[in-house]
Structure formats: C-alpha cells, structure tokens
Amino acid sequence: xxxxxxxxxxxxxxxxxxxxxxxxxxxxxxxxxxxxxxxxxxxxxxxxxxxxxxxxxxxxxxxxxxxxxxxxxxxxxxxxxxxxxxxxxxxxxxxxxxxxxxxxxxxxxxxxxxxxxxxxxxxxxxxxxxxxxxxxxxxxxxxxxxxxxxxxxxxxxxxxxxxxxxxxxxxxxxxxxxxxxxxxxxxxxxxxxxxxxxxxxxxxxxxxxxxxxxxxxxxxxxxxxxxxxxxxxxxxxxxxxxxxxxxxxxxxxxxxxxxxxxxxxxxxxxxxxxxxxxxxxxxxxxxxxxxxxxxxxxxxxxxxxxxxxxxxxxxxxxxxxxxxxxxxxxxxxxxxxxxxxxxxxx
Numbered sequence: 001x002x003x004x005x006x007x008x009x010x011x012x013x014x015x016x017x018x019x020x021x022x023x024x025x026x027x028x029x030x031x032x033x034x035x036x037x038x039x040x041x042x043x044x045x046x047x048x049x050x051x052x053x054x055x056x057x058x059x060x061x062x063x064x065x066x067x068x069x070x071x072x073x074x075x076x077x078x079x080x081x082x083x084x085x086x087x088x089x090x091x092x093x094x095x096x097x098x099x100x101x102x103x104x105x106x107x108x109x110x111x112x113x114x115x116x117x118x119x120x121x122x123x124x125x126x127x128x129x130x131x132x133x134x135x136x137x138x139x140x141x142x143x144x145x146x147x148x149x150x151x152x153x154x155x156x157x158x159x160x161x162x163x164x165x166x167x168x169x170x171x172x173x174x175x176x177x178x179x180x181x182x183x184x185x186x187x188x189x190x191x192x193x194x195x196x197x198x199x200x201x202x203x204x205x206x207x208x209x210x211x212x213x214x215x216x217x218x219x220x221x222x223x224x225x226x227x228x229x230x231x232x233x234x235x236x237x238x239x240x241x242x243x244x245x246x247x248x249x250x251x252x253x254x255x256x257x258x259x260x261x262x263x264x265x266x267x268x269x270x271x272x273x274x275x276x277x278x279x280x281x282x283x284x285x286x287x288x289x290x291x292x293x294x295x296x297x298x299x300x301x302x303x304x305x306x307x308x309x310x311x312x313x314x315x316x317x318x319x320x321x322x323x324x325x326x327x328x329x330x331x332x333x334x335x336x337x338x339x340x341x342x343x344x345x346x
Contacts, residue, residue, distance in 0.1 A: 080131070081131045081132065081173075081175075082128075082129050082130045082131050082132075082175050082176075082282070083130070083131065083132045083133075083134070083173055083174045083175050083176075084125045084130045084132070084133045084134075084174065084175065084176050084177075084178060084282070085133075085134050085136070085167070085169070085170045085174045085176070085177045085178070085222070085227065086118060086121055086122065086125075086133060086134070086135045086136065086154075086177075086178040086179075086180055087136045087138050087166050087167055087177065087178070087179050087180070087218055088114065088117075088118050088135060088136065088137060088138055088139070088145065088180045088181050089138050089139045089166070089179075089180075089181045089182050089183065089214070090102050090110065090111070090114050090139040090140070090144060090181055091139075091181065091182075091183035091192060091193035091195075091234075092180075092181040092182040092183045092192070092233060092234025092235060092238060092254070093110065093113050093114050093117055093180075093181040093254070093270075094113065094117065094254035094255055094264055094265055094266075094267055094269075094270030094271075095110065095113060095255070095264050095267055095270075096110055096113075096181075096192065096193065096255075097192055097193070097255075097261060097262045097264070098193075099193070102139070102140070102193065103140060111144045111145070111146060112146060112149070113267050114139075114144055114145060114181060115145050115146045115149050115150060116149075116267065116271055117180055117181060117233065117254075117267075117270060117271055117274055118135055118145060118150065118151075118180055118181075119149075119150065119151050119271075120270075120271035120272070120274040120275040120278070121178050121180050121231070121233075121274050121275070121277075121278045122135070122150075122151045122153075122154055122278075123151070123275050123278075124274065124275040124276065124277065124278025124279045124281075124282075125178070125278050125282060126151075126153070127275070127278075127279055128278065128279045128282035128283060129282065130282065133151075133153065133154040133155075134154065134155045134156075134157065134169055134170075134174075135150070135154050135155070135156050135157065136156075136157040136166060136167065136168055136169060136170075137156060137157060137158050138165070138166035139181075141159070141160070142157075142158050142159045142160050142162075143158050143159060145158075155169075157169045160345065161341055161342075161344075161345045162341060163334070163337060163338045163341055164221055164334070164337050164341075165197075165218075165221075165337055165340065165341050165344070166214065166218050167218050167221040167222060167337070170221065170222060170225055170227060171225055172225045172226050172227070174222075174225070174227045175227065175285065176227065176228060176229075176230040176231075176281065176282060176285055176288075177218075177219070177222045177227055177228065177229045177230060177231075178229075178230060178231040178232075178278060178281070179215050179218065179219075179229060179231065179232040179233070179234075179242070180231075180232075180233050180274065181233060181234060182213075182214060182215050182232055182233065182234040182238050182242070183195065183213075183214070183234055183235070183238055184213055184234075184235065184237040184238040184241055184257070185204070185205075185211065185212065185213035185214070185241065186199075186202070186203055186204060187203070187204070188213075188237050188238075188241070189237070189259075190235075190236070190237055190256075190257040190258060190259060191235060191237040191238065191257045191260075192235050192255060192257045192260070192261070192262045194237070196212075196213060196214060197214060197217070197340070197344060198344055200304070201303055201304060201305065201308060201344075202301060202302070202303060202304065203302045203303065203304050203324070204300075204301075204302040205217060205299070205300070205301055205302075205340075206298075206299070206300040206301075207220060207293060207297060207298070207299060207336070208293055208294060208297055208298055209298070209300075210245075212245065213238060213241050213242070213245075215229070215232055215238060215241065215242040215245070215246070216241070216242070216245045216246070216291075217337075217340075219242070219245065219246045219291040220291055220292075220293050220297075220333050221333045221334070221337055222290065222291065223290040223291035223292040223293065223333070224292070224332055224333040224334060225290075226290050226292075227290055228246075228249075228285075228288035228289055228290045228291070229242070229246045229249055229288070229291065230249055230250060230281035230282065230284070230285060230288050231249060231250040231251075231252070231277050231278055231281040232246075232249060232250070232251050232252070233251070233252040233253075233254055233270075233273075233274050233277065234253070234254065234255075235253065235254070235255050235256060235257040235262060236253045236256050236257060237257050239251035239252070239253055245291065246291050247288060247289060247291075248287070249281070249288060250277045250278075250280050250281040250284065251277075252270075252273050252274050252276075252277040254270040254273065254274070255270075293333065295331060295332050296329050296330060296331050296332070297329065297330055297331075297332060297333060297335075297336050298327055298328070298329045299327065299328045299329070299330065299336045299339065299340065300321070300325060300326070300327045301325065301326055301327075301328075301340070301343070302324050302325045303324045303325070303326075304324070305324070306323045306324055309323065309324045309325065309326055311346075312326050312343060312346075313326050317329075
C-alpha cells in the first residue's frame with residue numbers, strides 16, 4: 001500500500017511536469033530531487049535498522065526512477081519537419097511612412113528593407129529548427145521582394161491573382177505563420193498607412209460580424225488549415241490588434257505610429273528584433289492556437305464607393321445591406337477568400 005501511494009505521488013508530480021505546471025530543465029531537476037526525497041523517506045519509514053538494506057532499496061528505486069524518466073519525463077525528439085509560412089507586406093516595414101516608399105520614388109530602397117526583414121524572420125526560423133520556409137510576397141504587384149537577395153533555402157509565392165490572396169500556398173502541413181511588415185486596419189488611430197486589403201476600394205471587412213485587419217483575415221485562413229499565427233511585425237497598433245484577435249502571439253514593434261506619421265528605428269535594429277522574435281515564437285509554438293471561425297462564415301465588405309457596392313451587390317449569392325455594404329456567406333474561409341480575391345481584381 002505504501003508503494004502504491006508513492007507511485008501515485010510520482011504520477012501526480014509527473015502530471016504537473018508534463019502539463020506545463022512544472023517545466024524546463026531547471027524545474028525538471030526539482031522533480032528529480034523531490035522523487036529522491038520521497039524514496040529516502042520511504043526507506044527510512046519502512047526498513048528499520050539495516051543500513052545496507054536501506055542503501056540497496058534506495059539504489060533499486062533510483063534505477064527504477066531513471067527508467068521512469070527516460071520513458072516519460074525526458075524531452076522527446078523534435079519532429080522531423082518544422083514548416084513555417086511567412087506572409088509579407090510593406091506598409092509595416094521599419095522606416096516606411098508614406099506612399100513614396102511603398103510604390104513611389106523611394107520604392108526601390110524600401111523593397112530592399114522589406115527583403116531584409118523577411119530574411120531576418122527566415123534566419124530566426126532556421127536558427128530555431130525550421131526545416132522548410134515558404135514566403136508569400138503580398139504587397140501590391142506581389143513582385144516586391146528582391147529574389148536574388150532572398151535566403152536561398154526558401155520558396156517564394158509571387159504575382160496575382162491568388163485564391164488565398166496573401167496566404168496563397170498555405171496548407172495543413174505548416175506548423176506556424178509569421179506576418180511580417182503588416183499594418184493596422186482602415187480608420188485606426190496612431191497607425192502608419194492603415195488600410196484593409198484595398199486602400200482605394202474598401203473601408204472595412206467583417207467576418208461573422210467582427211471587423212478585422214488583414215492580419216485577422218489571414219489568421220482565419222491559416223486557422224482553417226489548423227495553423228496558428230506565431231509572430232507579427234509592424235507598428236504598435238497592428239501588434240495590439242493582432243494580439244486581441246489571435247491571442248498572445250509574439251509581436252515585434254519596428255515603429256511607433258503617431259497619428260499618421262511614425263517614430264521608427266534603424267533598419268538593422270528592426271531586423272535584429274524580428275530575428276529574435278522569430279526564435280521566441282517557435283520556442284513558444286505550443287502556446288499558440290489556430291484562429292478558427294464558426295462556419296458558415298459571413299463576410300461583410302463596406303466599400304468606399306456606393307457604385308462599386310451596387311455592382312458587387314448584383315452578383316449571385318450577394319446581399320447589399322446598405323449603400324456601401326454587401327454580405328456574402330461562404331462555407332469556409334477558403335470560399336470566402338476566393339470571393340474576396342475576385343472582388344479585389346474585378
């Protein structure tokens with residue numbers, strides 16, 4: 001009966017160890033120390049007088065404990081594959097504050113900074129054990145990243161149109177999503193170049209009644225495939241919006257929005273922070289959950305132009321809710337994304 005009680009105690013402590021109540025190597029040592037104290041107490045209470053017998057029993061229990069830890073408590077081998085999907089925009093890249101840098105006369109300089117921030121995220125992913133990385137060039141033409149300067153070990157999604165828009169190529173085989181260079185949704189305060197999917201056409205997008213930034217829409221696409229968002233970079237406003245919607249993901253603030261301007265950091269500093277954030281994100285991967293929406297999913301789009309809303313409202317399956325707002329219900333995020341993609345490129 002004493003042995004059964006002791007075994008129950010160990011199992012209880014093992015439960016706390018493996019379920020996050022006790023964690024890491026240092027606390028695993030605490031677990032081992034506690035087990036040894038239990039063994040010593042058991043020997044003293046149940047074996048009287050014979051010191052050699054006590055030592056023999058302790059040694060036997062110690063060997064059993066080593067076997068127990070080797071089977072259950074020691075860290076398990078890492079998975080054979082760790083796949084990371086990186087979706088990249090430009091408005092949230094460090095130093096970007098105006099349209100001159102996203103498509104104008106300074107664009108060539110800042111597409112290089114965009115490429116460098118992507119490379120920083122890639123380096124962090126590989127440093128933390130990633131075996132495969134896919135990058136989605138998701139700004140404007142979809143042909144912004146300087147491919148000759150991109151890490152040679154990754155695959156790159158380029159050009160349009162795409163059924164999954166900024167998340168084209170993702171599937172259930174990926175383990176984590178990074179959102180690099182992202183921006184806040186249209187109408188946000190203290191946000192640099194805030195917009196939602198189309199700065200010229202769309203004022204707001206809702207999923208199942210909730211207004212979402214691009215990070216939320218793309219997080220829902222990832223969630224459809226069971227993949228969590230682990231990292232986002234951009235200004236402080238999009239980091240806050242993403243955390244509110246996607247949970248306590250890693251957020252890297254590379255600039256601080258002040259009204260419509262920004263207080264930014266040096267590009268090399270931004271890259272360093274992104275690499276460090278990528279490493280933290282993958283180390284915390286088990287902390288994150290996929291962002292899954294209840295299906296079917298209702299998409300509402302509020303346009304900036306009444307005429308465009310009227311045209312889209314004529315499509316089969318679309319309801320026009322008011323002068324500028326339409327709704328469409330899809331069976332899942334893939335269907336919703338395909339509809340939005342078609343709308344964006346009409």
